[in-house]
Amino acid sequence: MHIGLDFDNTIVSYDALFHKVALEGGWITNEVPVSKVSVRDHLHSKGQEPIWTEMQGYVYGARMDEAVAYPSVLQCLTWAREQRIPVSIVSHKTRHPFSGKQYDLHQSARHWIELYLTDATGPLVIPECIYFEITKDSKVKRIADIGCTVYVDDLPEILLAPEFPPSTNKILFDPDHHHHAQDLSRASHWDDIHHRLESQWQASA
Ligand SMILES: [Mg+2]
Incomplete structure (x- = not known):
């Protein structure tokens, strides 16, 4: 078994x-729901796409260390280890x-992994098993090349890509139930992902 995971x-x-x-930038009020999609939709509705684009670079670059792992991610990774x-x-x-300041987004993401995906025993994902690919095609190719038996992603377009390896089990992570129409195995919580991985592991043992 080899578990592959998307990151963002x-x-x-x-x-x-x-x-x-x-909120800090004064681009929304507290009435906008606490979600990335709600912030994006609000800025789009106001014609403020450039602000949204720049905000993404700023968040993924300068403010990355303030992002958090979804609940139960650490428990699942600890089990796998x-x-x-x-x-x-x-x-x-x-x-x-x-656009905006040219942050090194790969470095920011690796630093986040060092900070958050670790415990007293050590890293939960070793640096040699972390791949940041520049294109979606190279991402799908990597999933095939390293032989993931199962792969979890929040984007249906990755799991449904023509080149996605047919032997890899797919789990669509859909915490906000955005993708009801998709004919994919969905999980809305990491407890559910953990449960399915355990079942696959037991079946393969
Ligand atoms: Mg993603």
Whole structure:
């Protein structure tokens, strides 16, 4: 068994951080719900796409350390390490933001992993198993190349990509129930992901 995981919006939750940064900038009021999508939709409705674009670079670059892991991510990764199941993070992430200050987004993400995906025993995902790919195509290719038996992502387009390896089990992480129409195995909480991984592990043992 080899577990593959997406990074942004699968392991890392940005809902509170985008809301906080948008409030600080005076771009939203407290009435906007505490979610990344709500902040984005609010700025789009006001024709403020450039602010949204720049805010993403700022959050993923300068403010990354304030983002948090989704509940139960650490418990699941701790279980995998106890079972000695390899875990890889395979993410699609540009090196620098599309606009604004040129933060190194890969470095910010690796630093977050060092801070959050670790405990007294050591790292929960070793640095050699962390892949930041520049394009979606290279991400899907990486998932195939390293032989993930299961892969978790919040984006249906990755799991449904024509080149996605047919032998890899797919789990769509959909915490806010955005993708009801998709014909994919969905999980809305990491407890559920953990449960399914345990079942797959037991079936393969
Ligand atoms: Mg993602």
